[in-house]
Amino acid sequence: MKPERKKRGGKYDSSAALLQGVCVRPTRQRLALAAWLFDGSDKHVTAEESSAAMRRRRAGVSLATIYNTLNAFTESGLLRQIAIDGAQIYFDTNTNDHYHFFDEKTGHLTDIPASSIRFAQLPKIPDGKALLRVDVVLRVQRAR
Amino acid sequence: MKPERKKRGGKYDSSAALLQGVCVRPTRQRLALAAWLFDGSDKHVTAEESSAAMRRRRAGVSLATIYNTLNAFTESGLLRQIAIDGAQIYFDTNTNDHYHFFDEKTGHLTDIPASSIRFAQLPKIPDGKALLRVDVVLRVQRAR
């Protein structure tokens, strides 16, 4: 691994607190990824996009570690996975209750706040089963 | 390809009509797959499951052809793709408006008729976009 001077202060402090809050050891790589992921704007990212972002920042994080870290963050509840088209896994930095627009042409995901969709009726959950989550994806396309 | 006696009559007749109806050339392999897929019961299948079903029937359909055929059927509107967990693509033989239960533990998909979910409110579609489809997945788990 490339030696990298240790950053102190600024965004890294809050990232460190975030990770320690969920018992994830705050390594340099995880802090770099967390600082980018949790910068305040909600993101929908793939492993490859995360890797590109780290490369841009010359953060020195290998692709294997990107995957390990995204999975570790997901297990800790910091991220949520979204499967849209089977091509690749998206990770959502917004773990609150909400839904998504998906543009079929651009492959772009956008949040829909939970308050924007209300159900008048939901089906009975089969016996012996419990409802975990309701996923809603509104597939859209550029209007012609 | 293994020589196989050509079947006539029964399920194959309706499959042939089905394929010809959407301008898909009814080859032996496509007929075998269609006869299984469209036997009347709604199915959610993966490529691997389809391959296993063809093997069971000694239908002699290679995995490459399974993929080609499932994709061809999807393009013709005979099947619909569903992405649930990023692991693999599911193909749904029910192309009508409907939704799904997904059991996180078993990986099993079940249909929810369109009439069982009603929306009291949907978000405004962004300018310049048109709504193509609303996907709803109710994620469930064995209740403890």
Add this chain to the structure above:
DNA sequence: GTGATTGCAAATCTTTTGCACTAAA
């Protein structure tokens, strides 16, 4: 015949893993 389809194997793409090395506690 002629162009579409098939099968095989190789290629591609995303994601995971084994293992020696390094860093956090």
Add this chain to the structure above:
DNA sequence: TTTAGTGCAAAAGATTTGCAATCAC
């Protein structure tokens, strides 16, 4: 120290593709 985390390269899965042989029309 001791254990968890990292990087690399190899492995694993799912899916696609190039191409010669074969089939549908």
